[in-house]
Amino acid sequence: MRKGQQGIALLTVLLVMSLALLVTAGMLRSHRLALHSSAQQLHQLQLRQSAFAGEAWGRERLHTLLADPKLPVAAGQAWAQSRPEWLIDNGHIEVDIEDLAARFNVSALLTQGAVDEVLKQRWLRLQTQLDLPPIDASALQGLNLSDISQLRSVPGVDARWYTRMQPWIALLDKDATLNINTASVTLLATLEGVTPAMARRSVSERPLQGYASVEDFTFTPALIGLGLQATGLGTTSRWFRITTHVRVGQSRLRLESDMARDLKTGRWHLLQRRLLAPEHSEPS
Template identity: 50%
Template structure:
């Protein structure tokens, strides 16, 4: 009898052990399932915050009194945003960049007669960046800078060096002398580092109302540079949003354009960008 009770007790203990193992496995599976479903939800929330920040930045552009012919400069509201702010439990960084402050490569890629003035600025830019001479083939419209890697002589490293300084905009886009950085001003005929730096400092207090005002400036007038391809306005901007929340991060880059006729702002392109290894937590 005692032996039978011992066998029964052992059987019960084995059943309980098996039940505990099964329950533990189910709990682990449930926890992994919850974690797996939480990650897409968190990414969705980051995207919603990023798009909300993009919409807010677009409102800032709309309120910056940008007109088709009026000057666009760094004293306007779009260029004076606070670098970061906190919304609930998320930290959000917003940057707005005038894309006309970059060298537009479209005139060099377009088929037909080569734009010699832009070609000269392109050659000087390569020299300033310590990159070898590079001739761009006339392949017609290119929509995305990453596509330049398909062209001869442009590898990933070269493109990384070029990316902050060049852009692909419609052919009529002009280099905005009110927002172009010192390096881009140095691509103009005869412009040296000293005068370019002086122009950058000077325009903070008094932006140029016209290209003629720029070329008549005492720092510029003696250089004999061409006003071809230069402007003081823009209708193309890039909104870059970085969102950090609960250890997760997202970066959104949105290219927006102001319609010259209606004045309406539209998003031309949206991209979710990776962070560099040094930026990751």
């Protein structure tokens, strides 16, 4: 074979080998990507399963500790006192339970008819406490809301207003009342004649097992003579939010599960579930 032909043959062999290496490298890269994708999917699955386990624990806790729907629901009771934490592989789970009846019930303002003046004034006082430009209750009348986030479409509601108000409001049944046994200082200070100082005192002196009736609350020494109205107030609740915080490695996930008790059967059922995407943070 001539030298020229030998050179061409060698170049051909080298070209074929280069192409083979490129194909092999591409296959290896695709394989690594597939493995990485599978690992990510397993990671996401672990986060979700852990979050659902926390939700199930919270539901069972409500079922066990709030067995009698006629009894008061109070912040000093066992269901509200602990924030359990479980260690899992490379992470942990935490669960919070919140009484949603401790928030202002926006549904009471959505009626087509006249809104109770007492509730309208409490709505305005809540906004004033939070240093927000007040949006009158009339702006909400007749609205058909299925989620509290839809308040963003109301004229005058901007990002700051919604962010400030969101922790203090809920969208419950229209007959849901503010639970005085779990309401915060902020919500109690919206009541007639109640100052923030009075509200703080009321919270600090509130019985661990709660007031048996609204009258017991309104006739406490700190509140007598204020003209406090019993309208829209109650001592129990059947609406709760179970919030499960999951950490696995550098990933975070928060699951918010809104639960309600059926008055006829006594069973707890899921109203809605918000599964937030995991947040990734850089190692410190």
